[in-house]
Amino acid sequence: MMIKKIINWFMPKKRKMDDDAAMTVKFLKMLEMTEERELSCGEVYELVDQFVELKARGENVEEAMPLVKHHLDLCRECLEEYEALAAALVIEENV
């Protein structure tokens, strides 16, 4: 990692190319996942407690609540909140 940083320092053009490539790939991956119908963060918030309990019971959430799963694959904030909620259920289970 340090060597990469040093190379980038001496080669600003290469660094810009790498950044542009990373940005382009990120955009293209988002476009690849884009669907006409997607849930908003608010809609996912309403459903995520149900989703996390289904998941904790070992049910197939991709089949049961595909739009929630899709949103979590695209939205970092909602994914973090889902992960914290899942952690909360594990803690509750172990008390």
Add this chain to the structure above:
Amino acid sequence: MRYNCAMQINRDNETWLADLRAEGAEKEAALDDLHIVLLRVLPSALSRWLPTTSSHFETFIEDTAQETILRVLDRLDTFQGRSKFTTWVYKIGVNIGLGQLRLRKWQEVSLDGLEEGSQPDEMPSERFASPNPSPEGMLERKNVIEMVQQVMKEELTPHQHKVMMAVAVQGTPLNVVAERIGSNRNALYKLIHDARLRLKRRLEREGLSPADLLAVFNE
């Protein structure tokens, strides 16, 4: 149906709702129990985002628990019983806690600076793009990068472009951007969704798919 012991509080959903809607001792007991379950769960659930060793940790957890209780009381009538009551409460707690942590973390960062100067947020794509392409591969990548930038310039409004760069590329949280520009998380998600759809449709009109273009970075 409830019983308390030193470490365990078991109430069913109906009991939580009835006691929190009651007055006097029943309500006080339910509020105390709510506080206990939140303080039991929130520290571990949120420790990934704020280390337990932080000097602010205890205050942060207490503040989050208090705010969660207020919001739970305020929204009690919206609980529809699709999950356990406590799961619904934890959902509100992590939303409040993580929202606060994001605002604190990003409060010094300017969105204009993000758009223009910073490097992209760490992303899976860094593992996706192969590091040493051939000269032909380099040229092909350069062409795709320029084409995508051109399409974005032509299809997106300056506002959509700015929000897309801040959220999707630099990883600025939606609620942070929303607060800066006087919007909300739902509206921003919709704005970004509309922008993604526009870009995807434009590529389709050009006879291209994101998967085909991504393949150029995987060679």
